[in-house]
Amino acid sequence: MTIAPQHTRRTVLKTAALAAAAATVGPLRVFDAAAAAEPASRGIFGYGVASGDPTADAVVIWTRATPPPHPGDPVATPGSGLGRPLPVHWEVARDPEFRDRVRHGMVRTSPDSDHTVKVDVTGLDPYTRYWYRFRAEGETSPVGRTQTAPDEPGRLHALRLALVSCSNYTGGYFTAYRAIAARDDLDFVLHVGDYIYEYGNGADRFGPADLIGVRDGVPATETIDLTGYRLRHALHKSDPDLAAAHRCHPWITIFDDHEVANNAWASGAENHTPGVEGDFMLRRRQAYQAYLEWMPFRLPEQQAVPHQGIRFFKRFGFGPLGDLSIVETRQNRSPQVDVPPFTRTGGGFIPVGIPGVDAQLADPSRHLPEPDQLRWLSDGVAQPGHWHLVGNQVVLTPVRFPGAALGAPPNLTFLNSDQWDGYQADQAALIAHLGAQPPAAGDVVVLTGDIHSSWAMDLPASRSAGYTPVGVEFVCPSVTSDGFYELVRAALPAGTPTGVVVATTQGITGAVAGTNPWIRYLDGIGHGYTVIDVTPDRVQADYHLTPRPTAAQPDPRIDPALEPAYAISWQTLAGSRRVSPATGPVGPRHDTPTGADR
Numbered sequence: 001m002t003i004a005p006q007h008t009r010r011t012v013l014k015t016a017a018l019a020a021a022a023a024t025v026g027p028l029r030v031f032d033a034a035a036a037a038e039p040a041s042r043g044i045f046g047y048g049v050a051s052g053d054p055t056a057d058a059v060v061i062w063t064r065a066t067p068p069p070h071p072g073d074p075v076a077t078p079g080s081g082l083g084r085p086l087p088v089h090w091e092v093a094r095d096p097e098f099r100d101r102v103r104h105g106m107v108r109t110s111p112d113s114d115h116t117v118k119v120d121v122t123g124l125d126p127y128t129r130y131w132y133r134f135r136a137e138g139e140t141s142p143v144g145r146t147q148t149a150p151d152e153p154g155r156l157h158a159l160r161l162a163l164v165s166c167s168n169y170t171g172g173y174f175t176a177y178r179a180i181a182a183r184d185d186l187d188f189v190l191h192v193g194d195y196i197y198e199y200g201n202g203a204d205r206f207g208p209a210d211l212i213g214v215r216d217g218v219p220a221t222e223t224i225d226l227t228g229y230r231l232r233h234a235l236h237k238s239d240p241d242l243a244a245a246h247r248c249h250p251w252i253t254i255f256d257d258h259e260v261a262n263n264a265w266a267s268g269a270e271n272h273t274p275g276v277e278g279d280f281m282l283r284r285r286q287a288y289q290a291y292l293e294w295m296p297f298r299l300p301e302q303q304a305v306p307h308q309g310i311r312f313f314k315r316f317g318f319g320p321l322g323d324l325s326i327v328e329t330r331q332n333r334s335p336q337v338d339v340p341p342f343t344r345t346g347g348g349f350i351p352v353g354i355p356g357v358d359a360q361l362a363d364p365s366r367h368l369p370e371p372d373q374l375r376w377l378s379d380g381v382a383q384p385g386h387w388h389l390v391g392n393q394v395v396l397t398p399v400r401f402p403g404a405a406l407g408a409p410p411n412l413t414f415l416n417s418d419q420w421d422g423y424q425a426d427q428a429a430l431i432a433h434l435g436a437q438p439p440a441a442g443d444v445v446v447l448t449g450d451i452h453s454s455w456a457m458d459l460p461a462s463r464s465a466g467y468t469p470v471g472v473e474f475v476c477p478s479v480t481s482d483g484f485y486e487l488v489r490a491a492l493p494a495g496t497p498t499g500v501v502v503a504t505t506q507g508i509t510g511a512v513a514g515t516n517p518w519i520r521y522l523d524g525i526g527h528g529y530t531v532i533d534v535t536p537d538r539v540q541a542d543y544h545l546t547p548r549p550t551a552a553q554p555d556p557r558i559d560p561a562l563e564p565a566y567a568i569s570w571q572t573l574a575g576s577r578r579v580s581p582a583t584g585p586v587g588p589r590h591d592t593p594t595g596a597d598r
C-alpha cells in the first residue's frame with residue numbers, strides 16, 4: 001500500500017482523513033564498507049554487487065556487467081536491450097584478499113538478462129563469512145561480503161537481521177541502508193517489500209519537494225514496462241548507501257505491490273489503468289522479470305509445493321533456533337473490497353460495520369495468499385521447533401481505525417482493505433491455527449512492513465479487551481516512504497509549527513493504539529530499520545529511527561547526514577506469545593560466524 005494523499009489516484013478517505021487533522025573500475029580492492037559511497041553506474045561493474053538467499057551451504061551472488069562498447073556500438077544501459085554478450089568470471093573466497101579461494105567459475109551475460117549476472121554458489125560451509133568478486137575484460141568488481149546461514153543441526157547459533165521495507169527513492173536519502181551497511185553483527189537484511197516504487201516525477205511523485213531535481217526517479221515517468229522496471233531497479237542499485245548495504249550483507253527479499261503497481265491483486269492494481277497502461281498481466285510479468293534479474297533472489301523448486309503461478313514463497317532454517325517463512329501475498333490475491341466514495345478500485349481505508357461490506361470482507365472464497373500457500377505456511381508454523389519467523393508484506397494483526405483519528409465521521413470505524421484485515425477468512429483461519437498450536441510447536445513472530453510506521457503488536461485470538469495473544473507482529477518503519485507524520489504535515493496549513501505537526505501525528509497514532517489494545521507500540525514519525533535478534537529465550541526488536549523533526553529540520557529525510565539511531569526495544573519471551581518491553585538495545589552476538597574476525 002501507499003499511504004499518501006496528494007496523488008490524484010489516492011483514495012478519497014486518505015485525503016479527507018488527514019486533511020482534518022562501488023566502485024567499479026580500477027585496481028582490485030579488498031572489502032571496505034566505507035568505500036561504497038562512490039559514483040555508481042560507471043565502468044563494467046558500476047551497479048555494484050549483491051548476495052542473497054543464504055542457506056547452510058549456498059548463497060546467490062549478483063552483479064550487473066555492462067560491456068564496454070566497441071567503437072560505434074551502442075552503450076548497454078539498463079533496459080536498453082543493447083550490448084554484446086560478455087563472459088564474466090566470479091570467485092568466492094574465505095578471505096577478502098582471495099588467498100583462500102573456494103569456488104570460482106564463468107558465466108555469460110547478455111541483453112537477455114539486462115546484463116545482470118546471478119550465480120547460485122553451492123558447496124559452502126554453514127555459518128561462514130565469504131567474500132566474492134567478479135571480473136571481466138580486465139576490470140574487477142568491488143568485493144562483496146556475504147555469509148551462509150547459521151543453520152546446523154543440533155548447533156545453536158546467534159541470529160540477527162535487519163528488517164526493512166518501503167524505500168522510495170524520491171522520498172529521501174537511504175541513510176537507513178548506510179547504517180545497516182556499517183553494522184558488522186547481522187546475518188542478513190530482510191526486505192519485505194516496496195524495494196522500488198513505480199511512480200514518476202510528475203503529479204504522481206511522492207516525497208519532499210526539496211528533493212525535486214536532487215533525487216529524481218529514473219525513468220521520469222511511471223514504470224509500466226520491462227524497460228521502465230529495469231531502469232528503476234538500476235537507479236536503486238546506483239544509490240551509494242543501498243549499494244553499500246548490498247555489498248556488506250546478504251539479503252532475503254520479497255516484493256509487495258509497488259514492485260509492480262500500488263495495491264495490486266491477481267489481475268489488476270489500483271495504480272494500473274487498462275487500455276492506457278496496457279495489459280496488467282503483461283506489465284506484471286515484466287515487473288517480475290526485472291525483479292528477478294536485478295535482485296539476488298533464488299527461485300525455489302517449482303514442483304516441490306503446489307501453488308499458482310511462480311513460487312516466490314520460501315523457507316529458511318536456523319538449526320534448533322527455528323525458521324523463517326517468506327510469504328508472497330500479491331500474485332494470487334482476490335481484489336480488495338472497495339467502498340466508494342471512500343475508495344475506488346484497489347481498496348484502502350474502508351468503513352466497517354456495514355452489512356454488505358462486512359459480508360464481502362468475510363467471504364471465504366476471497367484469499368490473500370492462494371490456499372496452497374496458506375496451507376504451506378500453516379504446516380510450517382506447526383512444525384515442532386522454536387521460533388517460527390514469518391516475513392510478511394501487509395499487516396496481519398486486526399487493526400481498526402477510529403473515524404475521528406482519520407478526520408472522517410466519528411461514528412464510523414475503518415480498516416485497511418489492502419491488509420490481511422481485508423481478507424478476514426484467511427486472517428481468522430491463520431490466527432486460529434496459531435492459537436491451536438501446542439507449546440511444542442514453538443512461537444510465531446510475524447515481521448512486516450508496508451505501513452510506513454513502527455509497530456509492536458500481540459496477535460489477538462479475538463478483538464476484545466480480554467483477548468488471548470497467539471503470537472506477535474513487529475512492523476518496521478519505512479526507509480523513506482511518507483508515513484503518518486508526512487501525511488499530517490501535508491494536510492495541515494503550510495507553516496504549521498513542527499511541534500504541532502508532531503503532536504497531531506501522535507494524537508492520531510495514540511487514538512489508533514487506544515482503539516486496538518493489542519497494539520503495544522506505534523510510532524508514526526521516524527524512518528529507519530528494525531534489528532531483529534533471536535535467542536532461545538526471546539526475540540527482540542530494536543527500532544532505529546531518524547531524529548525527531550524540529551523547527552530547523554522538519555523533514556529529516558532530506559538531510560543526508562541524519563542516520564537513524566536506536567530509539568526503543570520490544571521483545572517477546574519464549575512461550576509468552578505476547579509483546580513485552582525490553583530494557584535496551586541488543587549487545588554483542590553470543591557467537592559469530594567463521595571468518596567474522598577478518
Ligand SMILES: [Fe+2]
Nearest residue numbers: 001166194450
Ligand atoms: Fe510502501
